[in-house]
Structures are given as C-alpha cells and as structure tokens.
Amino acid sequence: MDTFPIPIHRLARLSDLIFAVAMTLMALTFDSFPTAKMTPQEVTQFLQTQIPDLGVYALTFIIIASYWTTHLNQFKYYKSTDTIHLWLTLFSLLFVVLMPYANALSNYYDSVFAVQVFYSLTAASIGLFSSVTWIYATQERRLVAPDLDAQTIRQIRQESYVEPSISLLAIAGALIHPWGWFATFLLIPVIQFMQSQNQQTTKSIG
Numbered sequence: 001m002d003t004f005p006i007p008i009h010r011l012a013r014l015s016d017l018i019f020a021v022a023m024t025l026m027a028l029t030f031d032s033f034p035t036a037k038m039t040p041q042e043v044t045q046f047l048q049t050q051i052p053d054l055g056v057y058a059l060t061f062i063i064i065a066s067y068w069t070t071h072l073n074q075f076k077y078y079k080s081t082d083t084i085h086l087w088l089t090l091f092s093l094l095f096v097v098l099m100p101y102a103n104a105l106s107n108y109y110d111s112v113f114a115v116q117v118f119y120s121l122t123a124a125s126i127g128l129f130s131s132v133t134w135i136y137a138t139q140e141r142r143l144v145a146p147d148l149d150a151q152t153i154r155q156i157r158q159e160s161y162v163e164p165s166i167s168l169l170a171i172a173g174a175l176i177h178p179w180g181w182f183a184t185f186l187l188i189p190v191i192q193f194m195q196s197q198n199q200q201t202t203k204s205i206g
Contacts, residue, residue, distance in 0.1 A: 008081045011089060015075070018093045019068045025100035026057055053107045059185055060103040064096065066163055066188050067126050073156055074134050077144045085137055092129035098122045111178035120170045120181070127164030134160055155199075162191050 038046065081089075102119040109115045137143035138153045166188050173180035 006081045006083070006086055008075075008078050011081055011086060012075050012078075015071060015089065015093060016068075018096055019064060019071070022096050022099055023061060023064055026060055026103050028100075052110055055182065056103055056106045056110075059182060060099055060106075062189055063123050063163065063167075063185065064099055066192060067096065067130065069192075070127075070130060070156075070160055070163070073159070074130070074137075077148060077152070077156075078137060079145055080143050082143065085133060085143055088129055088133040088136060092126050092133060095122050095125040095129070099126075113174055113178075116174040116178070116181045117171055120167045120174070123185075124164040124167035127160060127162075127167065131157065131160040131164065159192075159195060162195070163188055166191070 078085075099122060102115075102122045105115045106119055134157055138148070138157075141148060144153075166185060169187075170181050170184040173182075173184035
C-alpha cells in the first residue's frame with residue numbers, strides 16, 4: 001500500500017527527461033576532431049572512419065526512439081501510479097540510461113561478440129520492464145480507466161514485445177556474423193511500420 005501520493009505526471013516528466021538525455025549523450029561518444037590542420041584527403045579519411053560509429057549511433061537512436069513511442073502510448077492510458085508501478089518504470093529507465101554506454105562500447109570494440117551481447121541485453125531489458133509495467137498496470141484495470149477495452153490492452157502489450165524480442169534475436173544474428181547483429185535490429189522499425197499500417201487498415205474497416 002502506498003504511503004505517499006505519486007502524481008503520474010511527475011513520473012511521465014522524469015521519463016521524458018531521461019529519454020531525452022540518453023539520446024543526447026550518445027553524440028558525445030564520437031571521436032573528437034584532430035587538433036592539427038588536415039588536408040581535404042585526410043578529412044575524407046577521417047569521415048570514413050566515423051561511418052561505423054555513425055551507424056551504431058543511428059541504430060541506438062532508433063531503438064531508444066522506438067521505446068519512447070511505446071512509452072508514450074502506454075502513458076496515454078495510465079490514470080495513476082503506485083509504488084510497484086513506479087519502480088518497474090524506473091528499472092526500465094535504468095537501462096535507457098545504460099544505452100549510451102552500450103553505444104560507446106560498440107564504437108570502441110566494434111564487432112566484439114561480448115559487447116554485442118551486452119548491448120542486446122541492455123536494449124532488451126528496457127522492453128522487458130516496460131512490458132511488465134503495462135501488464136501490472138492493466139491487470140484488473142489497476143492503473144488505467146475501468147472501461148479501457150481489452151483489445152487496446154492486448155494490442156499495446158503485443159507491441160511492447162517487439163523491441164525486446166528483436167534485441168534478444170540479435171544475439172543469434174551476432175553468432176552468425178557481426179553484421180548480422182546490426183541487421184537484426186533493423187527489423188524493429190520495419191515491424192513497427194507494419195503494425196502501424198495494420199492498425200490503420202483495421203480502423204478503416206471498422
């Protein structure tokens with residue numbers, strides 16, 4: 001039982017701030033520009049060396065952005081929070097904060113299997129806690145509107161499984177080939193786009 005009131009808007013504000021900070025911190029992991037004056041050819045070579053880092057940065061940004069959209073969709077329906085819901089959300093945010101570190105490791109130790117596993121588990125943990133949070137909040141309509149329909153609850157729960165499932169599947173991709181790890185993660189925006197199209201089709205039919 002809660003011993004103090006927990007305003008849901010305070011938790012939503014903190015969550016948005018942490019997502020924003022995580023997205024921003026990743027830009028700090030790039031190599032600094034050389035202090036010496038470079039020729040155009042050296043500048044081109046320097047930019048070419050940054051391409052793998054830019055790829056991982058874009059991947060991490062997409063993953064965090066995907067989780068943020070899922071987070072926004074869930075918070076649309078929360079009417080209140082409690083201690084358990086609060087801590088489940090905070091554990092999910094803990095791993096959001098870890099993503100810039102996982103991103104930096106991937107930049108410095110490119111294609112190292114242990115680093116890719118760490119990155120995948122960190123990304124998956126965000127979604128696992130997010131899914132558990134939604135399940136807890138909607139069980140017997142605990143923290144959502146009593147009349148929230150079961151189809152919406154089920155749909156959001158299924159959507160929350162996408163990112164963590166792909167993140168874990170990426171470990172198998174890394175076993176096949178280092179680039180298989182990267183390619184597997186690209187399934188996240190593809191599946192989310194397909195889900196969005198399916199939802200629009202369902203609404204138009206309905």
